[in-house]
Amino acid sequence: MNSANDQGARLKMVRARSALVLDHPFFASLALRLELREDVTCSTAWSDGRVLAYNPGYVNAVSLERIKGLQCHEVLHLACLHHTRREGRDPKLWNKACDYAINPILLEAGLSLPTGFLDDPKHYGKSADAIYADLLAGLDEVKGGASGGGQEEQNRQAEDMDAKGGRGDSGQGADEPKSGGQNQADMGDQSLAGAGGDSQAQGEEMTESTDPGMSGEVRDPSPGSQAPEGSSQDMQEEAWNAALAQALHKARQCGKLPGCLERFAGGRLFPTLGWRELLRRFLAQAANNDFSWVRPNRRHVHSGLYLPGLHSLELAEIAVAVDVSGSISQAELERFASELSAVLEEFTTEITVLTCDATLTSSRRLSSMDLPLDFAGTGGGGTSFRPPFQLLEEGGPPPACLIYFTDLSCDAYPEDPGYPVLWVTTSREFQPPPFGEVVLMEECQ
Incomplete structure (x- = not known):
């Protein structure tokens, strides 16, 4: 005993x-x-x-x-x-x-x-x-x-x-x-x-x-011996x-x-994968895969099968909002610009890029012709998430998705826009937003 x-x-x-x-x-x-x-x-x-x-x-x-x-x-x-x-x-x-x-x-x-x-x-x-x-x-x-x-x-x-x-x-x-x-x-x-x-x-x-x-x-x-069977x-x-x-x-x-x-x-x-992988997966879901008989799939030609090959990856209209408030460093903006540059190289698309602090500071259309991208922290003020959503709502048909780069240090959210939103944040300490998915961007080294 x-x-x-x-x-x-x-x-x-x-x-x-x-x-x-x-x-x-x-x-x-x-x-x-x-x-x-x-x-x-x-x-x-x-x-x-x-x-x-x-x-x-x-x-x-x-x-x-x-x-x-x-x-x-x-x-x-x-x-x-x-x-x-x-x-x-x-x-x-x-x-x-x-x-x-x-x-x-x-x-x-x-x-x-x-x-x-x-x-x-x-x-x-x-x-x-x-x-x-x-x-x-x-x-x-x-x-x-x-x-x-x-x-x-x-x-x-x-x-x-x-x-x-x-x-x-x-x-x-x-x-x-x-x-x-x-x-x-x-x-x-x-x-x-x-x-x-x-x-x-x-x-x-x-x-x-x-x-x-x-x-x-x-x-x-x-x-x-006491484990449940199976x-x-x-x-x-x-x-x-x-x-x-x-x-x-x-x-x-x-x-x-x-x-x-x-x-x-x-x-x-609510686990997240690597933020780069999730970003591309998020965009790929909005991509239209075009197949062409002119370019057959070479993987199957050797077996005598002629199947249509993937001609291109085209994205529907997407928008990107970039938080340029004082809490975002220039190094973080440069890393995000680098990732978006890679996206434009991978997909055939134009991107509406909006920069915002407490108000909208810029709006421009970017494509692979504008590479490499460069974001500058021209704002530096407070933060509000509403202006980019308001502009997109007033500008015509909604985008297929919106990617918002921010540290999420703000609670001024709009209503759920009804289209997919991906919040890419640099901060591990944040309150979950009322809508959309969140992915953590690794800290700058």
Whole structure:
């Protein structure tokens, strides 16, 4: 039967979960989906989408507030589908990338994370996939640079750094400039917990830790004997997306949903692809594909089939509105002009381009003959979204679609115009517009 220490650890996990119901209903709604399970072979805790396993010695050594943070850390991994998205990547490096992606959200939500958590401003706003690529590139650079001590020595140093949660002797490494402000008692206790606590003395063997941040790891889903028949990765992802929507709704009802979680949940429930891909997909839906027998499809000629080939891609009338208010930088305008230049090269069309701050500042017709495009921030005032829509309404037949480049830092919207609108925004902090689709443009480098 469980020892007193093990029972105390479970009680602490239950108490932390109960406290989340009052303090953080968003996380509590997700945490209550998981089965609590002891696991003395792990160094801290882990979850695979169904189980939240923990090392009793570790839990007993950490404060209740940090156990609450650990549970929120675990469920945010699952809400991001980190347990289903690894796709063969290195588990330890994947956990590190995922920690960098979610820890800023947890800290902004006011949670305390266990000692050694990973946090680096250079990764803010990036996906776990992008961070993993950055970390992997950094490892390749270390392996390629034969400086001092040789590659074997560098590898040993890298392993030592990972074993310390990415921290050097000073408690802070180059790759992890911040590892959380914890007291010495916590750090000493966690060293004991990392060794498995009392349970280690019973002959249990520790598995290799893939939790470099010491805040709880995420593992691939393992259906197990209690999994519903026919369960799959897709079913798990659908279930967690539904759970995320329910958690968002409950937290809103309680009036306890921090803005960072509102933005996170909105981005997860209404995901966007790369903005360039979405921009072209949006335009392609309005394109008329012209086929011609004069130019047969060469892919099928070798088999004796003569099928009409695609003659051209012609767009119906489209309009582009560009926010030139003071909050938009010239660098952002130049990147957007570059993307529209590529559109004009790909499609046979003319574009009505309207620039606007608080009022309409210019209106012109552009085609491939006007390449390369160049937008200048001639406005610089406040922002109103209404003037471009008003001009298009007064100017005759409505366009097939409108693309609005803006930071969405305005609430002066017109009525829904009835045609497709794509808002391309440079800001991650915005209130969703009352109509149209939103796609986030990557920040300028």
